[in-house]
Amino acid sequence: MAEDEPDSGAPGTQGGPYEGPRATDFTPEADHSDDPGYITRTRFLSTVAIAGGGILTAAILVPVVGFAVANPLKGEEWRWIDIGPASDFLKNAPPYANATPSTKIGEVASLAVAGTDPEADRRVYLMFGLVEPSAKPIPGPDESTDGFDARFKAWAASITAADMDMLAIWNRCAHLGCPVAYAAGSQGFICPCHGGAYDSRGLVTGGPPPRPLDRLDVKIVDQSQQYSAADIASGNDRLSLQQAIAKSSSPKVRVLVGKAYSISDEQEPFPLHAPGEPVTGTLSNLYPFT
Numbered sequence: 001m002a003e004d005e006p007d008s009g010a011p012g013t014q015g016g017p018y019e020g021p022r023a024t025d026f027t028p029e030a031d032h033s034d035d036p037g038y039i040t041r042t043r044f045l046s047t048v049a050i051a052g053g054g055i056l057t058a059a060i061l062v063p064v065v066g067f068a069v070a071n072p073l074k075g076e077e078w079r080w081i082d083i084g085p086a087s088d089f090l091k092n093a094p095p096y097a098n099a100t101p102s103t104k105i106g107e108v109a110s111l112a113v114a115g116t117d118p119e120a121d122r123r124v125y126l127m128f129g130l131v132e133p134s135a136k137p138i139p140g141p142d143e144s145t146d147g148f149d150a151r152f153k154a155w156a157a158s159i160t161a162a163d164m165d166m167l168a169i170w171n172r173c174a175h176l177g178c179p180v181a182y183a184a185g186s187q188g189f190i191c192p193c194h195g196g197a198y199d200s201r202g203l204v205t206g207g208p209p210p211r212p213l214d215r216l217d218v219k220i221v222d223q224s225q226q227y228s229a230a231d232i233a234s235g236n237d238r239l240s241l242q243q244a245i246a247k248s249s250s251p252k253v254r255v256l257v258g259k260a261y262s263i264s265d266e267q268e269p270f271p272l273h274a275p276g277e278p279v280t281g282t283l284s285n286l287y288p289f290t
Ligand code: FES
Pocket: 173, 174, 175, 176, 177, 178, 191, 192, 193, 194, 195, 196, 207, 208, 209
């Protein structure tokens, strides 16, 4: 066949009607978008993406929520510890009829609470603290020694047990945990690490600590008395400082320290917090990210 002759065997090349496949002859693929049981590629990829995102979110959130929630919910183990007869600790309690300005008013006993390592130096200071420490007189600028002595003596003689309360103050600094020490000169606690300063009740007076010193619950009990578990739970077994002073000659009157707790600047109790952790305010909710 010559090259310029048309191929009579090829359809549609001879000018006749087209007999090949037509677009309308194809059966369209089934659309499964409305079929919840059919997994399309898009649906498969979406499911994988959502599942992966969920796993990553859980991997981040679970430890954070666990840190924030699990610790407060975890039961604390503690028990009352008998630290000795009340008479051992009441040496600096009222009356102060013969006081001079050098008399230690309501200060101070300390006892080790943990560890044999001197570096740890975990101690509790047992303070018979003035409810209003600021009421304690200080010498006036032009006041004579005799004049101040007389004023101090009159003030000290007026103090009763009702003007004092008993505090067990933990010497763990509320900044980063260094052991603070009581400084009789300044009548407060000083931290050697970063200069944190606290008054005789453990309230912050200077430096970086974000909250006051932690405390331990403390009570004086008369172990010659019988108390029910309900009485003990409600605090009915506790002697007031005045009652304890009146009974202090009895070796059955004992001082017990119990559970540790943190306090706010207003001395409201909170569960025990770690050093550096504020107990109130917005920042307390962001710890440890602040
Ligand atoms: S650890 Fe006490 S001030 Fe820093």
